Amino acid sequence: xxxxxxRLRFAPxxxxxxxxxxxxxxxxxxxxxxxxGGTFVLRIEDTDxxxxxxxxxxxxxxxxxxxxxDWDEGPYFQSExxxxxxxxxxxLFATGMxxxxxxxxxxxxxxxxxxxxxxxxxxxxxxxxxxxxxxxxAVRFRTPDTGSTTVVxxxxxxxxxxxxxxxDFIIRRSNGGVMFLLANVVDDIDMRIxxxxxxxxxxxxxxxxLLLWQAIAPDLALPVFAHVPVLVNEKRQxxxxxxxxxxxxxxxxxxxxxxxxxxxxxxxGWSATDDREMLSVQTMIDEFRLEDVNSSPAFFDxxxxxxxxxxxxxxxxxxxxxERVRPFLPAxxxxxxxxxxxxxxxxxxxxxxxxxxTMIDFFFDAPVMEPDAWIKTMxxxxxxxxxxxxxxxxxxAAVTPWLADDLKLLVERVGAGIQLKLxxxxxxxxxxxxxxxxxxxxxxxxxxxxxxxxxxxxxxxQARLD
RNA sequence: GGCCCCAUCGUCUAGUGGCCUAGGACAUCACCCUCUCAAGGUGGAGGCACGGGUUCGAAUCCCGUUGGGGCUGCCA
Numbered sequence: 001x002x003x004x005x006x007r008l009r010f011a012p013x014x015x016x017x018x019x020x021x022x023x024x025x026x027x028x029x030x031x032x033x034x035x036x037g038g039t040f041v042l043r044i045e046d047t048d049x050x051x052x053x054x055x056x057x058x059x060x061x062x063x064x065x066x067x068x069x070d071w072d073e074g075p076y077f078q079s080e081x082x083x084x085x086x087x088x089x090x091x092l093f094a095t096g097m098x099x100x101x102x103x104x105x106x107x108x109x110x111x112x113x114x115x116x117x118x119x120x121x122x123x124x125x126x127x128x129x130x131x132x133x134x135x136x137x138a139v140r141f142r143t144p145d146t147g148s149t150t151v152v153x154x155x156x157x158x159x160x161x162x163x164x165x166x167x168d169f170i171i172r173r174s175n176g177g178v179m180f181l182l183a184n185v186v187d188d189i190d191m192r193i194x195x196x197x198x199x200x201x202x203x204x205x206x207x208x209x210l211l212l213w214q215a216i217a218p219d220l221a222l223p224v225f226a227h228v229p230v231l232v233n234e235k236r237q238x239x240x241x242x243x244x245x246x247x248x249x250x251x252x253x254x255x256x257x258x259x260x261x262x263x264x265x266x267x268x269g270w271s272a273t274d275d276r277e278m279l280s281v282q283t284m285i286d287e288f289r290l291e292d293v294n295s296s297p298a299f300f301d302x303x304x305x306x307x308x309x310x311x312x313x314x315x316x317x318x319x320x321x322x323e324r325v326r327p328f329l330p331a332x333x334x335x336x337x338x339x340x341x342x343x344x345x346x347x348x349x350x351x352x353x354x355x356x357x358t359m360i361d362f363f364f365d366a367p368v369m370e371p372d373a374w375i376k377t378m379x380x381x382x383x384x385x386x387x388x389x390x391x392x393x394x395x396x397a398a399v400t401p402w403l404a405d406d407l408k409l410l411v412e413r414v415g416a417g418i419q420l421k422l423x424x425x426x427x428x429x430x431x432x433x434x435x436x437x438x439x440x441x442x443x444x445x446x447x448x449x450x451x452x453x454x455x456x457x458x459x460x461x462q463a464r465l466d
Numbered sequence: 467g468g469c470c471c472c473a474u475c476g477u478c479u480a481g482u483g484g485c486c487u488a489g490g491a492c493a494u495c496a497c498c499c500u501c502u503c504a505a506g507g508u509g510g511a512g513g514c515a516c517g518g519g520u521u522c523g524a525a526u527c528c529c530g531u532u533g534g535g536g537c538u539g540c541c542a
Contacts, residue, residue, distance in 0.1 A: 011542090012542090013541085013542045015541080015542070045542065047541095047542085048541060048542070050541095051541070051542085101540090104540090105539070105540080117467095118467095119467045119468090120467070120468080121467090122467070122468075122538060123467085123468065123538085124468090124538070137540095138540050139540095156470095156471070156472095159470065159471075161469075161470075162469080165468075165469055165470095166469095167538090170539085170540050172540085173540040174540060175540075177540080179539095179540075179541085179542090180541070180542045181542095184542085199536095200471065200472090200535090200536065201536055201537070201542095202536095202537090202542090203470065203471065203536075203537080204469070204470060204471090204536075204537040204538075205537080205542095227471085229471085229472080229535095230535075230536070232534095232535075234477095236534060236535070237534095237535075238535075238536070264478095267478065267479080267491095268478070269478090269479095270479095271478085271479055271480070271490095273480090274480085274490090275479095275480075275489080275490045275491075276490095277478095277479095277490085277491060277492095294478095294479080295471075295472065295473095296471090296472050296473065296535095297471095297472070297473095297534085297535065297536090298477090298478065298479090299477055299478070300478095301477050301478065301492070301493085303477080303492060303493060304477070304478065304491080304492045304493080305492095306492090307491085307492055307493085308491095308492085310504095310505095314505080345504090348504060348505050349503065349504045349505075350504090351504095359503090408501070411501075412501090421501090422500090422501045423500080423501060423502075424501095425501080426501045426502070427501085427502070429501095430501080430502060431502095434502095436502090436503095437502060437503085438502050438503040438504085439502070439503070440502090440503085440504095441501070441502080441503090442501055442502070443501070
């Protein structure tokens, strides 16, 4: 009989912004599903009513769409599947695998400290209520007292855990709410999940999940796991929503292209067989293998992401480029002939989408003169050249066709009069017209700006000269 | 403290016992090209954490040390 097609799931909890680590986990799951022809399930793990909100659910969905990850089933909501969990817990009671417990965590800590010494306070639940047959309280799962549990992990081999170290963990709160581990396993069983691809931080939970799985569905084959390494910050700590900038939408707002983000994320812990880094989605799907994922943590490097983003921006068609920058520009700028004509030159110079704004702003408003730019090109020893270039250019402009190539020749000729090469000769003109020493190619810019406005700006600068 | 995971340039990685004088990319430095800035080109600096084994031979296998990380919740 043929091996059944893989079924994978991405199971985020809607407790905050969708972050890059989640995005990578989702991507890896998705890639495996698409590669194998399997099924990718989206499941929202919202069992903790106090921390969840619809806002975050929307955030997850839109972030996944943004980065181009679609799902075949779901989203399922655990908050709507309570009956399933109750039934599972009832069966565990029936087989003696579950029991009630009324201990508080402080009580457990105190007992542990008293019985094993202060250093042992955190050793976990001590089994106090195991045989009390209480009628109320939280529900715990009875873990084996002997043997060991082995996780089959495509990335990490077969980590094995001593069952005596696995405490009787809680599967339902005293308020009736079901816990992550229980809901997670019941759903994985119900949805016939075959591959669990998730963050490394879940590895210590996995033996518990396996034990639960065997108690609830002893006849169903255990899933294969792949615990992907965590993403870390510059201090090599796990990326956290609290202290690190990690929300996917922050990068979108920064001007990162979704295809760049997806490509970069894919390369965090995995690489193609040769030196290729710019990978199409199809290439990722064709070549990605969980077995090849690295087992060590990866630093999320914005510089590298940005560089890759620049490369993707250069690949865009002019029309696409204009549409992508549109959200970052005033509508009039986005629709302007200036942007359309300069687009290819801009694409080569921009690393982040919003960079376009500071490169073309001088077309739409009077230039905002940067003090350093003015000092460097217009004052002191630079002043005579500035005078000469501006005067000469204004004079020559009257008899020069207003085209980039002709303007370039004009500046060359005027500059030659005082032994200035084009690089030096254009500097004061650029600053006078744009307010900056850097920007898009000058002569194309002047052609678009027009003779009238150019001359006007030159005269304004001229009047300001010492 | 306990359990578990991890360890190649600053960063992401290639490398699965000889092809390694350890390759690529980002970042960085220099030069070339050049109307500024980019882009592009050329070149440089920069790494197998340490100590023991195994082997004719180790970045690659084993053990230990050190270092880092994760988990240790009636969160997920």
